[in-house]
Amino acid sequence: MVGGAVRTRRLPRAERERQMMDAAVRVFGRQGYRGASMDEVAELAGVSKPLVYLYLKSKEDLFTACIRREARALTEAVRGGVGDAALPADRQLWEGLHAFFRYTAENPDGWAVLHVQARTHGEPFAAEVAAMRAELVVFVTQLIAVEARAAHRDPDLPEREVAGLAQALVGAAESLAAWANTTEGISARQAAATLMNFAWAGLGNLIAGRPWTPPPT
């Protein structure tokens, strides 16, 4: 028993840091940046406050580290979710969206840090999230562009046409995740299905070369 307790105290540094970060994400996600206290983070992680400062320096550094960790995890979840490039386009999109909504549903505090808290507390934090978002937009743009260029047999389909669609998709997904996480009884699968229903047939028609035509000016 004593040996076990000693092993618990002698966690490797990486593991100890992970516990502190888990606690920090939870506190920042729920209390916001200003409302969060280092005391609360230390208590939740089961360590002393000086240890939190020793490992993670300042509240600002800790918040930045949380944003970076959550951004990386979300991006990896989406990339991993999309899976096999040989799948049909709608299936790849479905898998990617489902992975996104699963991640945000299972990590509501992490999502709150990225979508609400990081944007609400000044430019340096907002810039961290903007970088992650830009990476996701590029990833989605590539997914759509590959399909659209293959369907049109046009390897030069303008990047900017596709980039607009990717912006719409990412914005819709962000909005739906925030809504699903604050609305009782909306599952990740339902949120992903809603977005596919909203977007796919439109995107699907576009990829097949059947655009919606605006009325004349």
Next chain:
Amino acid sequence: MVGGAVRTRRLPRAERERQMMDAAVRVFGRQGYRGASMDEVAELAGVSKPLVYLYLKSKEDLFTACIRREARALTEAVRGGVGDAALPADRQLWEGLHAFFRYTAENPDGWAVLHVQARTHGEPFAAEVAAMRAELVVFVTQLIAVEARAAHRDPDLPEREVAGLAQALVGAAESLAAWANTTEGISARQAAATLMNFAWAGLGNLIAGRPWTPPPT
């Protein structure tokens, strides 16, 4: 000439305030909340700094007043744009989106205040924008619900199914407006057409009772 100059100085209070607010929206939109100075607002409005403080009290009050004015103007532009309820659903949606993107393109500083600055500087400002956004979501939800219920001959089509679609549409529109305003050569009409292409055929199929079906779990 002297008479003209005197009349210029004796602008009615409402008109004088409008000039200061125009200047403030421009300064806040471009410099951000922290970067903006009351000196710059006063200079751009062509008035003395004490006069700005006399009319608009503090930088915080001035920023709040800017957010409220821009939120009201944007909401009115969209409501006004949708127009005749007798038009087909896709036409109403097109007109509303076109009005939204026209407004954000013609008022890039106002849009930056709402979409970026108000969200980046603490909860009270972010709450002002959240209230406007909630109003837009309700408006869009009603638009979609009327069409979907009519098409399904089901007056009780669940509000929450429609609310998810409205969240997706509003999120996509916000994202596209931010992209269009920071990307050379994207017109309001192009941004609105991109969103219709992305969303309409999907939404159109849904309204007609042809949902996209997810693969089995």
